[in-house]
Ligand SMILES: [Fe+2]
């Protein structure tokens with residue numbers, strides 16, 4: 001999978017930005033630029049594929065501001081199956097849909113970039129660095145309103161991506177549970193995966209004494 005260089009990215013950005021600006025409400029457009037900035041900073045810090053990550057950031061919410069009817073129609077067109085949680089909250093499908101549109105409307109071929117868009121709301125076990133950084137940047141970008149745990153998540157993101165993921169996944173699960181809403185099983189699976197990954201010795205010991 002070939003990664004983008006700065007020149008290629010700058011060229012794509014010039015074409016994509018006006019299109020995204022037209023498709024998104026101003027607040028979402030601003031969020032997109034904030035995610036781009038945050039994702040680039042994290043990619044530089046953690047030695048990620050900076051321009052692939054920047055492109056994923058620019059496109060991650062490309063399907064966000066379609067109406068529910070438009071989202072449903074596009075899902076039908078692209079044969080995207082809705083999960084239980086997406087059936088209840090159709091907006092959640094903007095991630096999967098965004099991945100498909102990145103390919104179809106924006107001609108992205110790099111599967112890592114497509115996956116980062118596709119999984120930016122739920123996460124998934126064993127994410128690539130590109131996927132992790134988009135998931136984290138979406139949550140911690142500077143435009144996000146302050147709430148308990150945000151400062152800690154920002155700090156962790158600089159130090160250790162997996163630790164930041166665990167913190168964000170746990171905040172998300174608690175937020176959803178507190179409101180009596182349904183948690184996407186993929187989010188729970190992702191949380192369990194990274195929690196176990198972070199404490200392998202303890203898990204192993206617990207296993208041995210079972
Ligand atoms: Fe999103």
Ligand SMILES: [Fe+2]
Pocket residue numbers: 031035060061138
């Ligand atoms: Fe977003």
